[in-house]
Amino acid sequence: MGALSTMIKHPDDIYPLLKLKIASRHVEKQIPAEPHWAFCYTMLQKVSRSFALVIQQLGTELRNAVCIFYLVLRALDTVEDDTNIATDVKVPILLAFHQHIYDPEWHFACGTNNYKVLMDEFHHVSTAFLELGKGYQEAIEDITRRMGDGMAKFILKEVETIDDYDEYCHYVAGLVGLGLSKLFHASGKEDLASDSLSNSMGLFLQKTNIIRDYLEDINEIPKSRMFWPREIWSKYVNKLEDLKSEENSEKAVQCLNDMVTNALIHMEDCLKYMAALRDPAIFKFCAIPQIMAIGTLALCYNNIEVFKGVVKMRRGLTAKVIDRTKSMDDVYGAFFDFASVIKSKVDKNDPHATKTLSRVEAGQKLCRDSGALSKRKSYIINNEQNSTLIVALFIILAIVYAYLSASPRI
Known part of the structure; x- marks a missing residue:
């Protein structure tokens, strides 16, 4: 009933959801025949279904390189997270991981569920890696080495300051941005983006994930690993886990808003990076996750539910983002809309209200100056005005589907 209720409230989600379902099935049918590549693409769907979908935007050669890049870093992350x-x-494993990717015999038992399978069968990833072009291999090795070094550093170090936070996010995500820019350049389809813009692309996504995943991370067994910087959270509570206590709700929300405001500093850089992309497939591959990030920040901002459960965009809205994102005009429109949601939730009594509004409005100005805002469908709609006709059509379709499913086949 939950899914049905959501569709009735958001009937314009139905068509994008159907398209997403069809696209997902198409992805499943595109698994290569070779055993090592079949493993890599099947595993990609299991560890990140959304990434498996957006990666299909890319041409075969670049898609293979990005697939292996993702799985190598996911394996490295599995070691760090365990x-x-x-x-x-x-x-020592983190420091030497960039060498292991050249060894088709290497594997290491760690992680759980699909991540354990990835580590146990890592030889498939290494075999596929060795088939990539030299330019792709060098880019992946370089980023893996630098990321492993950074992860090893933070195994022995807490995230105390905001500078520590930015440094950690650089190692685990900013470097992904740099690596992707190198792969795009190696493909011959894009100019090499600046390190600072590439880094911001990664930091925007990583900080969003760190904010959204507070409760999951703090409750991790046997030991939590948290990356909210002490410089921020210590202004509100004595211990980071105190943020989930009911008596600290007001302070918890203020701390959350502080974290979101910190993430918003990367918004303008992300827009500039995407505006410079030339290849339509690479553009869409980059743009969809960034829109998902600003949409998730809009949901999390000023929302106590972050400390109580999972806060994420509804699947229909995700489908809508994937369906609508075709050009930079669509990105400007989406960023403007979700920034407007954040702006509408700012409490003037919040300690960082002025800074939040400043960063939101700077991003919105960039969107407004593009001249694109009058040429797109808005993500902000009044649910009360949804068409009764569309709802009725959905119900009729459901009845027809049920009837056909129940009819005996001849």
């Missing part, structure tokens, strides 16, 4: 691995074992 709190059951002793530090004296974990650090």
Whole structure:
């Protein structure tokens, strides 16, 4: 009933959801025949279904390189995240991971569920990596080495200051942005973007994930690993886990808003990076996750539910973003709309209200100056005005589908 209720409230989600379902099935049918590539693309769907979908925007050669890049870094991240691995074992693996990707025999038992399978069967990833062009291999090795070094550093170091926070996010996500820019350039389809803009693309996504995943991370067993900087959260509570206590609700929301405001500093850079892209497939690959990030920040801002459960965009809205994102005009429109949602939720009594509004309005000005805002469908709609006809049509379709499903086949 929950899904049905959501569709009735948002009937314009139905068509994008159907298109997304069809696209997902198409992706499943595009699994290569070779065993190592079949493993890589099947595993990609299991560890990140949304990424598996957007990667299909790319041409075959670049798609293969990005697929392997993602799986290598996901495996590296699995080692870093596994709190059951002793530090004296974990650090050497992180430091040497860039060498292991050249060894088709190497694997390491860690992680859980699909991540454990990825690590156990990592030889498939290495075999596929060795088939990539040299330019792709060099870019992946370089980023893997630098990321492993950074992760090893933060295994032994807490995120105390905002500078620490930016440095950690650079190692685990900013470098992904740099690596993708290198892969795009190696493909011959894009100029090499600046490190600062590439870094911001990664930091915007990573900071959004860190904010959204507070409760999941703080409750992790056997030991939580948190990356909210002490410089921010210590202004509101004595211990980071105190943010989930009911008596600290007001302070928790203020801390959350502080974190979102910090993430918004990267918004303008992200827009500039995407505006410079030339290849339509690469553009869409980059743009969809960034719109999802600003949409998630809009949901999280001033929302106590972040400390109580999972806060994420509804699937229909995600489908709508994937369906609508075709040009930079669409990106400007989406960023403007979700920034407007944040702006509407700013409490003038919030300690960082002025700074939040300043960053939101700077991003909105960039969108407004593009001249694109009058040429797109808005993501902000009045649900009360949804068409009764569309709702009725949905109900009729559901009845027809149920009737056809129940009819005996001859």
